[in-house]
Amino acid sequence: MYTERPSRLPGAALWTGDGSGRVLPDGCMDLLWHEERLLVAGPDTRAHVPASTPGTWTGLRFAPGSAPAFLGVPAHELRDRRVQLADLWPLPEVRRLRGRIARAADPATALEDLALERAAPTDPVLRALVAALDAGRPVAVTADEIGLGARQLHRRSLVAFGYGPKTLARILRLRRALALAGAGVPFAATAARCGFADQAHLARDVRELAGVPLGRLLAVG
CATH class of the missing domain: 1.10.10.60 (Homeodomain-like)
Incomplete structure (x- = not known):
């Protein structure tokens, strides 16, 4: 099951799914929430077939080219990779954000709020x-x-x-x-x-x- 809706962040989308299925390249990067973990999906150059993982996945898919300004990391460093947000940001900050999203009634909206607070205008x-x-x-x-x-x-x-x-x-x-x-x-x-x-x-x-x-x-x- 997969659902998607537009985000208040320009050009972005919020989605929820079970983590199954073939993820095709789209020029975008995603901020992910799964089992109280924050992760980043880098830009794909080929289809990504996720390993079978239980539980619901929630994501914010950034507009093409906009995620690096939010993350503070060039996109090519994350090409064809899935990484923990704590690998990119200070661990205390990520822990605070994990707690905030875990307490939220809707993790997708919490991800969106985080992105709206930190996102820079797209070039x-x-x-x-x-x-x-x-x-x-x-x-x-x-x-x-x-x-x-x-x-x-x-x-x-x-x-x-x-x-x-x-x-x-x-x-x-x-x-x-x-x-x-x-x-x-x-x-x-x-x-x-x-x-x-x-x-x-x-x-x-x-x-x-x-x-x-x-x-x-x-x-x-």
Whole structure:
């Protein structure tokens, strides 16, 4: 079981689930609450299949590029990792926050309140980058439009997203494709509309990023 709702934090979402299922790359990072532990899910470059763990998981999924300012840690240091928040912040502070969330009537709202207290505004350049890539704009064209050289764009992307802009664009393209295919658009038409060379190209990207064929992924979803 998995439920999600928008957060008061711009671009973020709150979710609750049982910790099962395949977690696909999405350009985001999450603050997690499970069994009175605070954890951080770093940016994924491939599907993450959680180990079977009992109990309810609660999470705040930050908007792409916004979590590093909250955490004080560059995203690339957490790429494809799940870590304890106490590995990033002072232990006394984390203990205090754990107690606060444990006492809360709704852990999701408590996570949201914490993020609202500490979050910094998202860099408008990063917002523009995500919007352009999510719309299918080429990386080179986007870099010119936002006034960044290729090396500077790559460095800033590593800090904000955990990987370079080409990987981010590929992940966002996959998300668009899954939304279309999941809505019943034929795979060939999905590939064409999302900028893949052909249906075979779409199939390769799905296998590499999601770890399973597109048909199986949609059937599970």
